Amino acid sequence: MPSIPRFSLRALTALMLALCSVLPVSAADPPRRKIIIDQDAFGPASSNLQAILMLLQSPDVEVLGIVATSGDGWRDEELGHSLRLLEVAGRTEVPVYGGAVYPLVNTQARTKVWEQQYGALYYKGAWTESWPDQGAVRRTPYHADPFLVPPSPAGAPKLKAQSENGAAFMVRKVREFPGQVTIWTGGPLTTVALAARLDPAFAANAQQLVIMGASFNPQPADNDFAKEFVNSPRREFNMRWDPEAASLVLHEAWKKITVLPIDPTTKTFFKPEFFKQIARGKAPFASYLVQFGQSFPMWDELAAAVWLNPAIVTRSQQLLVDIDTSFTAGYGNTLSWSIGGGPGMGERAVTVVEDVDVPAFEKMTLDLLTRAKP
Numbered sequence: 001m002p003s004i005p006r007f008s009l010r011a012l013t014a015l016m017l018a019l020c021s022v023l024p025v026s027a028a029d030p031p032r033r034k035i036i037i038d039q040d041a042f043g044p045a046s047s048n049l050q051a052i053l054m055l056l057q058s059p060d061v062e063v064l065g066i067v068a069t070s071g072d073g074w075r076d077e078e079l080g081h082s083l084r085l086l087e088v089a090g091r092t093e094v095p096v097y098g099g100a101v102y103p104l105v106n107t108q109a110r111t112k113v114w115e116q117q118y119g120a121l122y123y124k125g126a127w128t129e130s131w132p133d134q135g136a137v138r139r140t141p142y143h144a145d146p147f148l149v150p151p152s153p154a155g156a157p158k159l160k161a162q163s164e165n166g167a168a169f170m171v172r173k174v175r176e177f178p179g180q181v182t183i184w185t186g187g188p189l190t191t192v193a194l195a196a197r198l199d200p201a202f203a204a205n206a207q208q209l210v211i212m213g214a215s216f217n218p219q220p221a222d223n224d225f226a227k228e229f230v231n232s233p234r235r236e237f238n239m240r241w242d243p244e245a246a247s248l249v250l251h252e253a254w255k256k257i258t259v260l261p262i263d264p265t266t267k268t269f270f271k272p273e274f275f276k277q278i279a280r281g282k283a284p285f286a287s288y289l290v291q292f293g294q295s296f297p298m299w300d301e302l303a304a305a306v307w308l309n310p311a312i313v314t315r316s317q318q319l320l321v322d323i324d325t326s327f328t329a330g331y332g333n334t335l336s337w338s339i340g341g342g343p344g345m346g347e348r349a350v351t352v353v354e355d356v357d358v359p360a361f362e363k364m365t366l367d368l369l370t371r372a373k374p
Contacts, residue, residue, distance in 0.1 A: 032062040034180050034207075035307075036170055038099065039300070040071030040125070040187030040238075042139065043081030044154035045292035047270070048072065051186055051212075051300035052082070053285060054365060056091050058308055059374040063091075064173050064181065067166035069099035071187035071241050073139070074126045074146040076101075083157035088288045090373050092159055099166030099191030101146050103242035108144070110327075118329045122228045123237055154292055167194035174205045179255075184210045184307060186300040188238050193245035196252050203252035212303035213238030213246070214261040214321065214334040216352065221266040225297050229262060232333075236262050239323050240332030246323040251346045258351045259321060260303040261334070267358050268298035274366060281370025289369070298365070305361050306353055312364065315355040320347035 035055060043049045055061055066086075068078040075098055082096050108127045115121060129142045140150045162169070170191070174181050183206050185192060192209070196202050203209070215236035220226040229235060239246045250257070272295060279290045305312055320342040324330040339349060 030060070032060050033182065034062050034064055034173075034177055035182045035184050036064050036067065036173060038067045038069055038166070038170075038183065038185040038187065038189075038191055039078075039082070040073065041066075041068050041078040041082045041085075042072035043078070043085065043292070044152055045289055045294060046072075047296045047298060047300045048186055049081060049085050050270070050289070050293075050298075050365075050369065051304040052085060053089060053283075053289075054301060054304040054308070054368045055184070056089060056094070057283070057368040057371060057374060061308070063094050065095045065097055065162075065169055067097045067099040067169065067191055068161075069166070069187050069191045070101050070103075070126055070146065071238065072125050074101070074143075074148075075099060076147050077140070077149050079161050080149055080152055080157055081154070083159040083161065084152060084154050085285070085288075087157055087159055088154070088285045090284045095169075096159075096161045097164060097166035097169045098161055100188075100194060100245075103188065103190055104193060104244045104248075106242055106244070114327065114331060121240070125237060125241055154288065166191050167198055170195040171199040171202050174202055175199070178205045179207055181206050182208050182210060182307065184303070186212045186238075186303060188241040188245060189213075189249045190242045190245040193242075193248045196249060203249075203254045206254065208256035208258065209249070209254045210303060210307045211238075211257065211259045212300050214259050214323075214352075215239075216261055216263050216334060216336060216354075218261070218263045218266050221269075221297065223269065223297070226266065234330070234333040234335075236332075236334065239334060243323045243325045243332040246332075247325050250322055250348060250350070252348075254348065256351070257321075257348060258306065258353065260306050260353045262299070264353055264356050265297045265299050265302050267356075268302060268361070270295050270298055270301070274362075277366050278369050282372040283370055284373055286370070298361075301365050302356065302361060305364055306356070309364060312357045312360050313353050313355075314357055316351055316353045318349050319352050321350040321352065322347055 220230045320337040322335045324333040
C-alpha cells in the first residue's frame with residue numbers, strides 16, 4: 001500500500017496562499033445603517049408615515065423597530081396606523097412598540113390654563129378639539145380618551161405590537177449595538193427621555209440623535225400650515241407637547257445631535273402631482289398613498305432625507321440649543337446660543353439644518369416612494 005505524503009504546516013500554508021491568489025474574491029456588502037424610528041404616527045398616510053416609508057425603502061438601512069409616541073395623535077391609535085403601514089408595505093418583520101402615552105409634565109388641563117393666560121395655540125396635536133381649516137387635511141374626530149382607537153379608513157391591522165415598552169426596547173438595542181444605532185425622532189421626545197432615564201449610558205452609547213422639531217426663524221410659506229408659527233417663530237409643536245422631555249434629551253451625552261427644524265421645511269410641500277408619480281411606481285404601498293395621502297409640508301420626509309443623505313443640506317450651523325420649560329408665555333419655545341455663549345447649564349452643541357437642496361430632496365423622496373420593495 002503506497003504511503004500518503006505528509007504535509008508540513010509551512011507547506012500547507014503556502015498552498016492556501018497560492019490558491020487565494022488565483023481564486024476570485026468578492027467584497028462583502030457594507031453593513032447596513034441601524035436606526036430606531038420614534039414617531040407620532042398620525043395617519044393613514046401623512047408626512048409622519050411617508051417618512052417611515054422612506055427609511056424602510058432605503059436598501060442600506062436596517063430599521064430595528066418603530067416606536068409610537070403620543071403627539072399628533074394618541075399612541076394606541078398611532079400603533080394601529082404603524083402596523084397597518086407595515087402590512088401594506090410588506091415589511092411585517094419590523095417590530096412595533098408602544099412608547100409614551102402622556103408627556104412627562106404637560107397635560108391638556110395645564111395647556112388650557114396656559115391658553116387662558118397667553119392666548120390660544122393654533123395646533124395641539126391629540127389635544128386639538130377643533131381642527132384648523134387647512135384645506136384637504138383629514139383626521140379622526142377629537143377624542144380625549146388616549147386608549148380609544150377609532151376605526152381607520154385604511155383598515156385594522158392583523159399585525160400586533162410588541163409587549164415590551166418602547167423606551168426599554170431602545171435601551172436594549174443600543175446596548176446590543178453600542179455606537180451603531182441612530183435614534184431618529186419625528187415627534188415629541190417623551191419616549192427618548194424615558195430611555196435616557198432608564199439607562200444613564202443610553203445617549204452616550206447611541207451613534208447619534210436626529211430630531212425633527214424646534215423652530216428658529218422660519219419664513220412663512222404660502223399655505224395655512226404657516227399659521228402655527230407666523231406670530232410665534234420659536235414655537236414648534238413637537239417641542240411644545242413635552243418641553244421637559246425635549247430639554248432633558250438635549251442635555252444628554254449624545255455623540256452627535258442633528259436638528260431639522262421647521263425653518264427649511266417651509267420651502268417644501270407634498271404636491272398633488274407627487275401622488276400621480278407614486279401611482280406609476282413599483283412600491284407595494286402606492287395605492288395606499290394615492291388613496292389616503294394628503295398634501296402637507298414635508299416635515300418628517302425632510303428629516304428622514306437629511307439622515308439618509310446629508311449632502312442635500314446646503315446650510316447648517318452649530319448652536320447650543322435648549323427648550324424653555326418655564327410656565328410662561330415662552331413655554332416650549334426653542335432657545336439657542338452661539339457656541340460658548342450659553343448659560344453653562346449643560347447645553348450641548350447641536351447641528352441645526354437651515355437650508356436644503358429642495359429639488360434634490362424631492363427627487364430623492366419620489367425615488368424612494370416609487371421603487372420596489374428592497
